Amino acid sequence: MAKANWIDVSYFQDPEKFDYQAAKQAGIQGLIIRAGYGKTQDTAAAQHIANAQKYGFMWHLYHYWYNMGGEAEWAVQNAKSLGLTANQYIFLDMEDKSLPADWNGQFAVFRKAVGDTYKVGLYCSDSPYKAKFQDSQLQQLKVARWVASYSYEPANYDIWQLSGAGGGGFGSYTGDVDRDYTKSDILSLYATTNINPVVTKPTADLQYIQPIMLQPGYDTETNIYGLGYSPDNGVHFYVTYTTFGAKYRQEDADRLWKYLQGFVSKQIHDAVSLTWDNIKGKPDLVLRSDLPDFNQFALKKNLPAPVDLSGYAKTDVVEAVKATAESALSNAEKAQSTADEARADITKVQQMANDAVALANNARATINTNDELTVKKPSEYSEGFSHELKRVAVMIPDRSGLIESAQAGTIGILSTMSYGNYARQTLKVLDSQRPMTFIRNGSDDTWYPWETVTTTITVD
Incomplete structure (x- = not known):
């Protein structure tokens, strides 16, 4: 049987415990990471992506499909929030038993939502793949076919999921991990990884960085020839100089910056003489000469203690108290009359309370049936x-x-x-x-x- 060279992961593989280094030593080249399911982001997606970049894995995303309203558009935005680029795949995982019969139509909705934003792939088991899809049509649409089959090799696929639950883990991680096999470079041609440049020992008259040595080649992004380089031993090749001029990417600048930083910093230091006047964006401050003479003020601790007036009351307060007392006497008389009236209603109020208790005792918890598909936080x-x-x-x-x-x-x-x-x-x-x-x-x-x-x- 073919040997796995990719794996797919989700929150079922805890990124805090997963042994990425052991997976790499076992020959795993990259990860297909679950971005979400329905309209819920996979809680481990961002950390799996960060760890993939940390350990030098290539990666793509997949979305578990429930056919909810607006789910395709949500999946695209979710992938964007996780940093998926136009050179990467987002696979639609179609396997849920609650899906309607028209899988091909649902996949068309997903492809339309993705458009040209990302490269599109399809995942499902071999049996429904043969029953619900036309392989020739998917190849014509350049859809990456990710097919699961655990007891035999499928006839048509680009990526073969050859093991599921029970496959075991890697190194110190003993949980199950799905294994996948790519018989071509379809995943490695379009993937993001974290390849660190290899610095060679400089010669007497030449210092260079091996991954960016220029050589003639074919740019898989622009379909043109020119002088360029491969940062990952031929998996990707980027043209730098062409007949249309020089071409640079942010990744190129990031790789070169560590070698230019010292020179640029020195030029800035030599060019700028730092004085108060040439500092931009400084806060609005005052000079010491702008402050008042504090010798004209006394400290609070040096002020005399105030006279104790706690045993006295103001005249207006006394008058207010007298008026309040007279009003209280009048209100007491009214309260006596109200109390007499209230006594007549006690029996009626008691009966209403008894009825309320009986109603509460007979109440039953209701079941909300309005939304069977939404997962709330x-x-x-x-x-x-x-x-x-x-x-x-x-x-x-x-x-x-x-x-x-x-x-x-x-x-x-x-x-x-x-x-x-x-x-x-x-x-x-x-x-x-x-x-x-x-x-x-x-x-x-x-x-x-x-x-x-x-x-x-x-x-x-």
């Missing part, structure tokens, strides 16, 4: 308890790691208990033979991973 819940009808696949997109009976069921009751910045959720699956319950905690805008609670003894 902990901070979006009001304090107290609430119950909602939810699609299980929306709340828990991947149950493939559980036993078969725990993967059944599509509808559940989501109960939320919220207090302060904290929340606890319980998801009870309704339409499955086995009574499955999932729980999780959360705080602010973050939910922690689901855990299961279930029975282990069947009562005959």
Whole structure:
């Protein structure tokens, strides 16, 4: 079987624990990172991207599809917020069992939303791929075909996901990681990585940086020939000098800056003589001569103590107290009359209170059925308890790691208990033979991973 050279990750692979260096030593070239699902960003996406760049991996993104209204546009904006560039892929992950039958039409909606912003790919298992898509059409549209098949090699693919749950991890990370294999350079041609330039030992008359040595070549971005360089041993080749003039990118400037910084700093130092007058943007200050003579003032601690007037009252206060007393006497008389009237209503009020208690005791918690597909953050819940009808696949997109009976069921009751910045959720699956319950905690805008609670003894 082919050897994996890429992996795909999400928050199921904790970036705080994942052993990136061990994966690299195992021959993994890059990561396909889950950007989000539905209209929710994967909580580990940004950190996986940062670590991919830190350890020198190439990377792309994928989005788990629920076919929600406006989901395609949201996925594009989410990818943009995570720093995906036009030279990278965003794959649409189509595998959720709740999707309508027309997968090809839904994928067309996604491709239209992405447009020319990113390169587009499709992920699904081999069986639905052959049933729902035309391979020749996807090749004509230049769609990268990412096909999953764990027991045999698919007939048509660009990237083959050859293992899923049970594949194990790398090095110190023992959790499962999906393995992928690319039989071409389709992912490495368009990817972002963090390649550090290799500095060679200078000769007596020449000092140079190996990755930016000019050589004739073909620019895969502009489709023109010229003098250029490859920063990653031929995976990418960028033309610098062409018949149309010189071409530079921000990456070029970033690589060269460390070698130019000392020279530029010296030129700035020699060119600028720092004086108060040539400092730009200085704050609005006053001179010591602009301040008053503080010898004309006394300190608060040197002031004499004020006369103690705590035993006295002002005349207007005394008059006000007298008027208040007279008003109080009048109000007392009115209060006596009101009290007599209130006594007559006590029986009626008591009966109303009894009715209210009975009504409260008979009240039942209501279940919100308005929105089965939205996943709210902990901070979006009001304090107290609430119950909602939810699609299980929306709340828990991947149950493939559980036993078969725990993967059944599509509808559940989501109960939320919220207090302060904290929340606890319980998801009870309704339409499955086995009574499955999932729980999780959360705080602010973050939910922690689901855990299961279930029975282990069947009562005959």
